[in-house]
Amino acid sequence: MSAPDVNIERRLRALMGPDAFVESNDDGIPTVAPRTTEACALVVETANHEGWQVRIAGSGTWNQETGPADLILSSSGLSEVEDVRAADLVATVQAGVDRDTLRTALADRGAWWPVDPPGFRRTVGSVVATATAGPLRSGFGSIRDHILGLTVVTADGRVVHSGGRVVKNVAGFDLTKLATGSFGAFGFITRVHLRLRAIPRADATLVATGERSTLVQHAQAILEAGLTPAALEVMSPAAGGSESWTLGVRLIGPDPSVNADRHALKAASALSWSEPAATDAAEFWRNALQHPMRHPIVLRVGAVITGLEHAIDLLAHHLDDECVSASVAVGAVRWSGTADPSRVQLLRHTAAQVEMPVTIERGPWSLQSELGHFGAYREGVSRLMGSLRDTFDPNRTFVVALGAET
């Protein structure tokens, strides 16, 4: 890395002209916010050529504290909702569009992107690059299931387009899947084609409280009854905003279907359910999603459905279980809190023995650089990951700590 250098800022201004906004942040690191994919490509190509290291940034609300860099490449200039095709339920947006803007643009057309990531003012690019799905992953799938294609600028400044605007597409290898959830290691995402749904007609939330293991068992009973709610989330007291553990269920669909599922849910689980009004329900889920932002570290643990309790036990044993939210139907647990890297590493070791990946979704650079977002790979995967990274970014122009690539 070069010393903080005003020349980089000056050169970026000269390079970009009116195609980008350039300024230096409080640390004196130049931030460049190009307005087009081509301008992004020019920045990255120049950085790669000059040996400048590039930190990727979205709105800055999720990973505020990231690694050292010679310049910050921000998606804030890529803020256009390019196209919403309501009849096709497809939209194309630039990566810097935040979810509030997107929600409004889609709602005007009767459409909806069924993705509820933790945090607030998240950009689409950030959500895609980190694959941070929320409770709706239980019913609608993970982030990858809602993306039809994207454009990335790779480390040598090439522009790669994958997928497209159609809802089914197997032409060529699926580069979209590689870019989704790779934290920008394989390129800077500039544009995303989204798969949408029509705005649901009915959206009901049911909440029950109790002991953790009781709620997990009831959630599993709900699944065994053949129900797959849009959200089926077991939350710790802090995460659920309650004095005890909470099971939050969201039913989405046409009215008769939601009504039927409500009855079936109550038949399958003899919990004492309450059903908050729509505004209270929205507040409940908003709080649950914003809670992780109070902590510097957010982890994601993957398990099978029957392994969820064990996953939470592992978290409680190695870290704590103060802020835990588990999407039961997909076996995904989100933890947030404060922890020494050595404890997180020990958790990873232990979890790996029982086939549970632990991903650092968010954390200070000291943690990211020491452990990597993914860290513990399975045998053989590290070679593939390292080779992929060497292929797309041999100079490590993008400052991303993925893990133990060899």
Added chain:
Amino acid sequence: MAQMTIPKQTMQAVAAVVGDRWVRQSPSELDTYASDGLPTRRSRPGAVVLPGSREEVVELVRVLSHHQVPFVARGAGTGLSGGALADRNAVVVVLTRLNRILDIQPQNRLAVVEPGVVNVRLSEATAPHGLHYAPDPSSQTACTLGGNVAENAGGPHCLKYGVTSNHVLELEVVLSNGDVVTLGSRGGEPWGSDLVGLFVGSEGMFGIATRITVRLTPIPQAVETLLADFPTVRAAGEAVSAIIASGIVPGALEMMDQGCVAAVEASIYAAGYPTDAAAVLLAEVDGRDAESVAGEAREVEGILRHHGARSVRVATEAAERARLWQGRKKAFGALGRVSPNLVVQDAVVPRSVLPDILETIGDIGEKYGVTVTNVFHAGDGNLHPNINFDRSDEDEVERVEAASEAIMKACIDAGGSITGEHGVGIDKLRYMSLLFDSDTLSAMRAIRRVFDPQEIANPGKVVPIHACREWAAAASTRREGDPRSGDRALHVGA
């Protein structure tokens, strides 16, 4: 007698792995594997080998890698893009003997299978648990799950439930050098980047999947199937868009045009479709609750009638629904009776342009003097234009090829893609440069070389190499020990 293009020494080593009984080398035997579901291409492979276990697959691939002999993995051979074809320098590795369902975990909604398991067998095995494997290609009574993974197969019910990639959680993969790697995890969370998502649909060019963990889905307890007939194809296409926009997600939404209906009704698969209709739509609504499903079915019926359906038939009984579906699922078989050969094309367009593109396809058929019939996944915009022809008529074959190319170009121009579920294989190779620029194709090839540096796994498919530039050929120059590389984390394996 063997063609002797694969060294004798290699074949001896191969036979030592699987036994002589499972090696095919005579021309008549090899001819069985000279084509798949794509009728326009034939290629006799150098040899065919049928390993009986994953250990044999691993050892076999090691032998072939050591001798630098290309190989092509093959399931049931029902693929429609020529993806399972091999030339005389390559060995076809047939995986149909690896046909065990290894584990079913109802509580975790997952199953673990070998690649040779036939698609429909898995759903049959999981049905007692109230679960099924949702992707249902039309060939599901024959095609294998390994082939489904390679092609990222779809099917009529993928409109609601997603394609193969939405249902694969974990893959045990033999890379082209014989290394065995497990991608993904049984819970679905990746170890690292989403290499499962990358592998699914890689058309056998990244390696061979020997163990597949899939997600299972509850079987809908209530199902209603509606058959609507329309006086124009345009009206049927507009009804499709209206249903999708209504917020109802049908289990399936399929369209057949008049030519297809006529072929079905003239066959043993006759389903009672109205033969005077310009198009029929088959819409299925499913869910847990009979009453709510009935409500959605009434709503769909209203939309269909509002958009000009002459009649709407609602089937609620299983036998009647099965009859309606039989006509759709066997449509390709019925069309196959019409002429000696049939090309089943595959392309995708935005749903809203369906009416226009169907007219364009009709015009293309007229221009080239070929008959194009359409049976397709309308809800996904996934077209299957079919062209009947006689392979012995060279002029007709040329016109079929030209019409196919024109259809592909029209779909690309309409904002679509050249394949929605059949894959690129060799059939669509020539269109890839129309869809992707050189940098994107180069990136695809570069990724392939990460998995298969020798490029011996199913060579010559998917990516037109002539269109690629070299990608990051220079050795890594990253700074050793640079903390920003983030490569210091401990490798713990699992």
